[in-house]
Amino acid sequence: MNRRATSAKKSAATPATRCAIYTRKSSDEGLQQEFNSLDAQREAAEAYIASQKNEGWVCNAERYDDGGFTGGNMERPALKRLLADIDAGKIDCVVVYKVDRLSRSLMDFARIVEIFERHQVSFVSVTQHFNTTHSMGRLTLNILLSFAQFEREIIGERIRDKIAASRQRGKWTGGTPVLGYDVDRSGPSPKLIINPTEAARVLQIFELYLELGALLPVVAELERRGWRNKAWTTRDGRTRGGLPFDKCRLHDLLTSVVYIGKVRHKDEVYAGEHEAIVPDDLFARVQRQLQQNGRRGNPGLRNKHGALLRGLLFCKACNRAMSHTFTTRGNQRYRYYACTRAVKRGRGACPRRSLPAAEMERAVVDEIRCIANDPEILRDTLTQARAQTEAAIRRLADERRALERTQTRLQADLRCAANSGAGAVGMAARIADLNDHVRNAERRVGEIDTTLAGLRGELVEAADVAAAFADFDALWATLSPREQARILHLLVRRVDFNAADATIEVSFYAAGIRALADGDAGGEEEAA
Secondary structure, eight states: HHHHHHHHHHHHHHHOEEEEEEESSSSOOTSSSSSSSSHHHHHHHHHHHHHHGGTTEOSOOOEEEEEOSSSSSSSHHHOOOHHHHHHHHHSSEEESSSHHOOOOOHHHHHHHHHHHHHOEEEEEEEESSTTTSSSSHHHHHHHHHHHHHHHHHHHHHHHHHHHHHHHHHOOOOOOOOOTTTEOOOOOSSEEEOHHHHHHHHHHHHHHHHHHHSSSHHHHHHHHHHOBOOOEOTTSSSSSOOOBHHHHHHHHHHTTTTGTEEEEETTTEEEEEEOOOOOOHHHHHHHHHHHHHHHHTTOOOOOTOOOOTTTTTTTEEETTTTEEEEEEETTEEEEEEEEHHHHHOOOOSSSSSSSEEHEEEEEEHHHHHHHHOOHHHHHHHHHHHHOOOOHHHHHHHHHHHHHHHHOOOOHHHHHHHHHHHHHHTTTHHHHHHHHHHHHHHHHHHHHHHHHHHHHHHHOOHHHHHHHHHHHHHHHHHHHHHHHHEEEEEHHEEEEEEEEETTTTEEEEEOHHHHHHHHHHHHSSSSOOO
C-alpha cells in the first residue's frame, strides 16, 4: 500500500472535531474598522485549528462574536448561541484566544465548563496551553480565571474612583447630554460648552415655571411651542432624545444643578468646569416653588377619601390607569378620577382627562346591580368568569407537565453525575445544584396542585352568579365605605372607561363571585 493510500485511510479513521471559535471585546470602540480585535482573535484561533488538521480538527463557519459585551456576566447573544449549538450537538471543541474572552467571572466560568463537560465538549485557549481533562490543567485554568475576575473587579474600582475624582474637579464624565449644552471632544477630556439657542430655551423654561406656577401648564406650553428635550447622535449614527416634555422630564430639567455650573456625584455637589446658564437666584426660586407644590400635591393625602375604584379604573383610549384626586373650592371638596397620561403630559394628551368620582362609582355599582335582573348580562358574566378560571387552570396544568419533564431530566442528570465519580470539575457542586433544582421543582409542583384544587373549586355556575347578585342591594346598604371598597376589589378585576361613547366595561373575578355567593365576602377587613 502506498503512502498516499495509508494517509487517506488514517484520515478516514480519525473522526472530525468540529471547532467553534468564540471572540469577545468589552467595548465597541474600533469595531467599525475593517480589521478589528475580534478579527485578530479569530485569525489566531483559525491558525491554531489549522495546526491540528492531522487530528481531524475542522473550523465551523458560524461566527460567535460578542463585540461590546462585558465578560462579567453571561448576558451575551453570541455566547447564548454558542451554548445553544453545544446543546444541539453541533460542536465538539470551543477555541478562544484567551480564557478571559470566554468569561471573567469564576462562577460563570464554572457553569460554562459544566455545560462543556455534560456535552463532552473540549475547551482550548490559543495563548494559554492547558488540558482540562487533567487535574493540573483544571488547577491552572482556575488560577487564570481567578486572576481574570480580580482584574475585572480592579478595573471597575478604578473606573468608579476616576469618575468620583473627575466629578470633584468639576469635570463632565459622560452620560446623557442635557438641553442647553453640547459636548466638546476636541481636548484630552470631553467638556460641556453652551449651545446658545438651546440655552435661551432653558432659561425661558425656568422663567415659565415661575410664571405659570406648576409643571403641567409648562408642559402644555412647551408642547404648543413644539419644544423637545435634547437630541443627539451616537457614534454609530443613531439619533437619540428629541422627545416631548412630560412632568418627569421637565422636573429633571428644573432640578439639574448642571444649569448653575455645578456637577453632582451621588449626594455631593461640586463646582463645574462649564459655564452656567441659569442664575443662582432664579434656580433657587424654582426649587422653592417645586418644594411648595410637592407639599401641596402629596399623593398620600389624595387617596384617603373613599375612592371605591382606586386601582380598578382605566382609560381605554390611553390604556392608562385613572388615579383618584380632588379639588377644594371653599368648604366643598370635589373628587374625580384623572387619566395618568393627562396628569403627566397635560390635558391635551387624553380625550377625556378626568371623570367625576361619585358618578363613576355609582355607574359601576349600578352595572353590578343590573346583573341579577338581566339574563343576557348574567350569562355574559358567567362566561367571562369561567373563561378566566379555565385559562388559569390550563396555564398551571401546562406548567405542571413541563415541570414533570424537567424532573425526569434532572433525575437522569443526577444519576449520570453520581456514576461519573469525583474526577470531573466541580462534580460535588454540580450534584448539590441538581438536588436544589429537584427540590425547587417538587415544591413548585406542590404549589400548583394546591392552586389547581382551589381554582377547580372556584368554577362558577349560573346559580352562583345569580346568588351572588340577587341580594346585592341589601348587602351594599349595610356596608361601610371601607367594606364597600373591599367588596368591589373582591368582585371587580378591571373597569375600562371608553371616552368615545362614554361607556364602561366591567370584568369580574371568578373567586370573588363564588365568595359573594357563599356569603364569605361581607366580613370586616383587617385593620389598615
